[in-house]
Amino acid sequence: MANTRTSFPGQWNTFHANGPFPLRMLLDTRLEPKADMPSPFARYNDAALEIQRLLQESLNSNERFRAYGSGWSLNNIAHQQDRMHFNQRLNLKFAIAQTQMHANTAHTDGSLFFFQCGNVIKEVSEFARANGRSISASGASNGQTIAGAISTGVHGAALDFGAVQDMVVGLNLIIGPRPEDNVYLESEHAPALSDAFANTINARVIRNEGLFRSALVGLGAFGFVHGVAIATEERFLLKRYIRKINKTDALQLGETLDFANARFTLPEELDANGKGDRPYHYKLLINPYNAAEDYVIELMYRKPYRNGYPNPLPRVRQFLYRDVPTWIGWFAARHDRHIPRLLELMKGEIFPQDEPDVEGTIGELFWDSNFAGPAFACSVAVDHRDMGRALDLMIATLNTVGPIPGAIGVRFVKGTKATLGFSRFAHTCIIEVDGVQWPTDLGLVSLEEFNRQLDLAFMNAGIPYTHHWGKNAAWGLPGLVDHMYGNADDEWKNHRSALLTREMADLFSNDFLDTVRLSDYRVASDPGLVADRGVAGGGV
Ligand SMILES: Cc1cc2nc3c(=O)[nH]c(=O)nc-3n(C[C@H](O)[C@H](O)[C@H](O)COP(=O)(O)OP(=O)(O)OC[C@H]3O[C@@H](n4cnc5c(N)ncnc54)[C@H](O)[C@@H]3O)c2cc1C
Numbered sequence: 001m002a003n004t005r006t007s008f009p010g011q012w013n014t015f016h017a018n019g020p021f022p023l024r025m026l027l028d029t030r031l032e033p034k035a036d037m038p039s040p041f042a043r044y045n046d047a048a049l050e051i052q053r054l055l056q057e058s059l060n061s062n063e064r065f066r067a068y069g070s071g072w073s074l075n076n077i078a079h080q081q082d083r084m085h086f087n088q089r090l091n092l093k094f095a096i097a098q099t100q101m102h103a104n105t106a107h108t109d110g111s112l113f114f115f116q117c118g119n120v121i122k123e124v125s126e127f128a129r130a131n132g133r134s135i136s137a138s139g140a141s142n143g144q145t146i147a148g149a150i151s152t153g154v155h156g157a158a159l160d161f162g163a164v165q166d167m168v169v170g171l172n173l174i175i176g177p178r179p180e181d182n183v184y185l186e187s188e189h190a191p192a193l194s195d196a197f198a199n200t201i202n203a204r205v206i207r208n209e210g211l212f213r214s215a216l217v218g219l220g221a222f223g224f225v226h227g228v229a230i231a232t233e234e235r236f237l238l239k240r241y242i243r244k245i246n247k248t249d250a251l252q253l254g255e256t257l258d259f260a261n262a263r264f265t266l267p268e269e270l271d272a273n274g275k276g277d278r279p280y281h282y283k284l285l286i287n288p289y290n291a292a293e294d295y296v297i298e299l300m301y302r303k304p305y306r307n308g309y310p311n312p313l314p315r316v317r318q319f320l321y322r323d324v325p326t327w328i329g330w331f332a333a334r335h336d337r338h339i340p341r342l343l344e345l346m347k348g349e350i351f352p353q354d355e356p357d358v359e360g361t362i363g364e365l366f367w368d369s370n371f372a373g374p375a376f377a378c379s380v381a382v383d384h385r386d387m388g389r390a391l392d393l394m395i396a397t398l399n400t401v402g403p404i405p406g407a408i409g410v411r412f413v414k415g416t417k418a419t420l421g422f423s424r425f426a427h428t429c430i431i432e433v434d435g436v437q438w439p440t441d442l443g444l445v446s447l448e449e450f451n452r453q454l455d456l457a458f459m460n461a462g463i464p465y466t467h468h469w470g471k472n473a474a475w476g477l478p479g480l481v482d483h484m485y486g487n488a489d490d491e492w493k494n495h496r497s498a499l500l501t502r503e504m505a506d507l508f509s510n511d512f513l514d515t516v517r518l519s520d521y522r523v524a525s526d527p528g529l530v531a532d533r534g535v536a537g538g539g540v
Contacts, residue, residue: 001032001046001049001050002029002030002031002032002043002046002047002049002050003029003030003032003050004027004028004029004030004050004054005027005028005029005030006025006026006027006028007025007026007028008024008025008026009023009026010022010023010024011023012026012071012079012084013071014071014072014073014074014075014078014079015070015071015072015372016072016074016372016373016374016375016376016377017373017374017375017437018074018075018076018374018376018472019076019079021076021079021081022081023079023080023081023084024063024081024082024083025063025082025083025084026083026084026086027054027083027084027085027086028085028086028089029047029050029051029054029085029086029087029089029090030089031043031046031047031089031090031092032046032047040092040094041094041200041201043092044092044116044201044226044227045201045202047090047092047116047226048174048182048201048202048226051085051174051224051226052174052176052177052178052181052182053177054083054085055174055176055177055224055504055507056177058082058083058507059177059503059504059507061082063082063083063507064080064081064082064083064506064507064508064509064510065080065082065083065084065085065507065508066078066079066080066083066084066085066220066508066510067084067085067087067117067147067220067224067225068084068085068086068087068148068220069087069088069117069118069120069144069145069147069148069149070088070120070143070144070145070148072143072144072148072470073148073152073469073470073471074375074376074377074470074471074472075470075471075472075473075475075512076510076511076512077152077219077220077469077470077510077512078148078220078470079510079511079512080510080511081511085224087117087118087145087147087148088118088120088145089118090116090117090118090226091115091116091118091119091120091123092115092116092119093113093114093115093116093119093123093124093127094113094114094115095110095113095127095131096112096113096114096193096197096229098110099194099196100193100194100196100197100200101192101193101194101197102191102192102193102194102195103194104191104535105190105191105192105193106190107169107192107231110131110132110133111133111231111232111233112169112192112193112229112230112231112232113127113128113131113133113229113230113232114170114193114197114227114228114229114230115127115146115227115228115230116226116227117145117146117147117224117225117226117227117228118145118147119145119146120142120143120144120145120146121135121138121139121142121143121144121145121146121149121164121366122142122143122363122368124146124230125138125142125361125362125363126363128232128235128363129235129361129363132235133232133233133234133235134232134233134234134235134236134305134361134362134363135167135230135232135362135363136158136161136162136166136167136231136232136233136362137155137156137158137161137162137163137164137166137167137362137413138156138164138362138363138366139154139155139156139164139366140156140322140323140326140366140369141322141323141326141366141367141368141369142363142366142367142368142369143368143369144164146164146228146230147225147228149164149165150164150165150168150216150217150218150225150228150418151217151218151219151220151225151469152217152219152468152469152470153165153217153416153418153420153421153422153423153468153469153470154470155411155413155416155423155428155430156281156366156411156413157281157282157283157298157300157411157412157413158280158281158413158414159257159278159279159280159281159282159412159413159414159427160278160280160414161280161413161414162413162414162415162416162417162423163413163416163418163421163423165216165217165416165417165418165421166414166416166417166418167230167231167232168216168228168229168230169186169187169190169192169193169229169230169231170184170185170186170192170193170228170229171184171185171186171212171215171216171225171227171228171229172184172185172201172203172225172226172227172228172229173185173215173222173223173224173225173226173499174223174224174226175222175223175224175499175500175504176223176500176501176504179202180204181223181504182201182202182203182204182226183203183204183205183206183223183499184197184198184201184203184204184205184206185205185206185207185208185211185212185215186205186206186207186212186229186534187207187208187209187212187213188207188208188209188532188533188534188535189209191207191534191535192229192231193229195536201227205532205534205536206530206531206532206534207532207533207534207535208529208530208531208532208533208534209533210419210491210495210529211495211498211499211529211530213417213418213419214418214419214420214491214492214495214496215495215499216417216418216419216421217416217418217419217420217421217422217469218496219420219469219512219513219518220508220510221496221505221508221509221510221513221518221519222496222499222500222508223499223500223504223508224508234305235305235361236302236303236304236305236361237302237303237304237305237306237309237359237360237361238280238281238300238301238302238303238359238360238361238362238365239268239269239300239301239303239357239358239359240298240299240300240357240358240359240360240365241266241268241269241297241298241299241300241301241357242296242297242298242321242354242355242357243266243296243297243299244294244295244296244297244351245264245284245294245295245296245297246294246295247291247294247295249262249263249264250264250284250295250297251387251388251391252264253282254282254284254384254387254388254410254412254429255384255385255387255388257282257384257412257427259276259277259278259279260275260276260277260278261275261276262276264276266299268357269299269301277301279299279300279301280300280301280302281298281299281300282297282298282299282411282412283297283298283299283409283410283411283412284296284297284298284408284409284410284411285297285298285321285324285327285351285407285408285409286391286395286407286408286409286410287346287349287350287351287407287408288346288394288395288398288399288406288407288408288433289343289346289347289398289399289403290346290347290348290349290350291395293349293350293351294351296321296351298321300365303359305361309359309360310359312358312359312360312364312365313360313364313367315355315356315358316358316360316364316365316367317367318355319355319367320353320355321351321355322366322367322369323369323409323434324406324407324408324409324432324433324434325369325371325375325377325434326369326370326371327407328371328375328405328406328407328434328435328436329370329371329372329373329375329436330371331345331350331407332405332436337373337436339405339436339438339439339442339444340442342405342436343403343405346403346405346407350407373436374436374437375434375435375436375437376406376433376434376435376436376437376447376472377432377433377434377435377468377471377472378432378433378450378451378454378467378471378472378473379422379430379431379432379467379468379471380394380430380431380432380454380458380465380466380467381422381423381424381425381428381429381430381431381465381466381467381468382425382428382429382431382463382464382465383425383426383427383428383429383464384412384425384427384428384429386429386463386464387410387429387431389461389463390429390431390458390463390465391408391410391431393457393458393461393463394408394431394433394454395408396457397450397453397454397457398433401445401449401450401453401454402444402445402450403444404433404435404438404444404445404447404450405435405436405438406433406434406435406436407433407434407435408431408432408433409430409431409432409433409434410429410430410431410432411429411430411432412427412428412429412430413427413428413430414426414427414428415427415428416428419488419491419492419495420469420485420488420489420492422466422467422468422469422484423466424466424485424488425464430468432468432471447472448474451472451473451474452474452477454473454474455473455474455477455480459483465484466484466485467480467484475512475515475516476515480516481516481517481518489518492518493518493520493521493522494522494525494526494529495529495530497521497522497523497525498522498525498526498527498529498530499529499530502521502523505519505521506519506521
């Protein structure tokens with residue numbers, strides 16, 4: 001039997017110390033050892049029963065239950081004060097055989113994988129690679145669990161692909177303690193796995209596009225995500241370039257995403273007509289406190305996979321411009337995290353260092369994060385055509401309401417299919433401020449007040465926007481989620497209320513959900529919202 005250790009730590013914190021938050025009970029489930037239960041599916045199903053037992057215990061105690069992954073979210077979305085479950089040890093991995101695929105699937109043999117929730121992105125990527133495949137998207141680094149990443153909508157800068165949840169083609173949710181509460185969910189329009197596969201994991205099948213899209217970015221509130229089916233692609237390499245660019249050219253690229261006709265081109269990446277090729281990835285790093293300093297850009301271009309390419313990891317380990325947290329962590333450490341000095345230095349040039357061009361797989365280039373310590377992060381997503389005014393607003397807010405010790409990152413990603421995915425614009429531009437936490441006695445604005453002013457500025461400017469669910473924002477502003485999502489939050493709540501019983505919906509809620517008013521339960525919701533609309537599909 002899978003075994004759960006229980007402890008009573010009193011408090012819990014995120015990876016970047018955004019708490020501490022009170023916690024009564026911490027649950028940590030380990031799989032039955034392979035030696036005692038050789039079949040991976042047997043161990044997976046055994047873990048499911050253990051999770052259901054834990055859910056029943058929570059119900060009996062009238063307490064809430066929240067799963068968490070790596071604790072990499074920088075707010076209280078992963079926190080619940082009654083019971084929290086640590087998932088990282090639930091990391092079984094399965095390559096899907098053709099006989100386990102739905103008869104009508106469009107996916108090719110060998111392209112689908114099934115991961116238990118606690119696999120971190122690094123494991124997902126390496127397992128795909130060991131099977132000759134590549135994941136399609138990653139965050140800037142790789143330590144999030146697959147379930148945690150999709151639950152907040154983690155993104156990188158995959159211009160024409162999307163966010164991590166956009167790789168997902170099926171979800172195994174545990175929505176309560178009864179046998180029928182083990183559900184395998186996918187779209188009826190894009191079936192992936194067979195009913196026989198669902199039977200293997202003792203799950204009842206629901207093929208329903210609307211429900212699937214709502215559950216995909218489920219904020220920890222759509223039940224326990226036990227397993228995730230993902231689609232991969234042929235392995236490929238990425239060629240990475242770091243360059244300096246002026247603001248005007250960076251804006252032209254971002255607002256048009258037209259790399260063929262832009263002023264800025266990379267001589268190494270031109271087509272036969274001398275036009276710029278379209279990159280896989282486009283990212284900017286910006287010093288908000290020195291308008292004269294050029295921006296750092298990171299561009300990555302897809303290349304066919306070839307054996308024997310030089311090992312990029314020695315260089316990757318030295319990357320400074322991997323992401324804003326890495327850069328700011330390095331910068332802060334160099335100056336003893338002395339905040340007044342950091343802010344003074346940021347009035348000058350802070351991006352001195354170049355990085356050599358390098359080639360590697362997704363898993364190699366989006367490598368381990370080496371920045372620990374108290375940090376904050378605020379991300380605003382807008383339509384890429386609004387990039388210029390949104391960026392100006394962010395910089396103005398940092399300079400007038402701030403300063404605060406952080407730098408700006410800008411990334412571009414294709415819009416997501418998830419109902420509450422925050423990268424919801426057809427081509428989304430994400431503008432983030434990442435930095436180190438600061439003491440209250442420096443006379444600087446508080447993070448809470450900065451976030452409030454930032455939201456007010458975006459609302460007043462009338463720029464449609466959303467926030468990353470796993471980051472800092474003025475989440476308590478009345479009507480914020482309605483403002484950002486229009487009717488999409490109602491659709492999400494309707495699906496959630498139709499799928500979960502009222503008591504389970506409350507069990508899977510937390511303070512964050514209460515604050516943003518997403519824990520509301522809709523009684524008498526339409527059963528059609530959770531109907532299986534698909535064609536039953538045996539193996540191919
Ligand atoms: C160093 C660093 C780099 C980052 N880089 C990026 C980036 O490049 N792009 C980006 O978009 N974000 C980034 N983030 C933010 C972070 O990746 C996300 O917030 C992500 O959700 C964290 O994943 P996690 O596994 O730590 O999940 P957690 O933070 O532990 O949990 C996130 C949510 O998932 C829920 N959850 C977790 N597991 C389950 C489960 N099995 N069932 C149901 N719910 C579950 C939790 O309840 C919570 O609501 C970064 C954060 C850090 C610290």
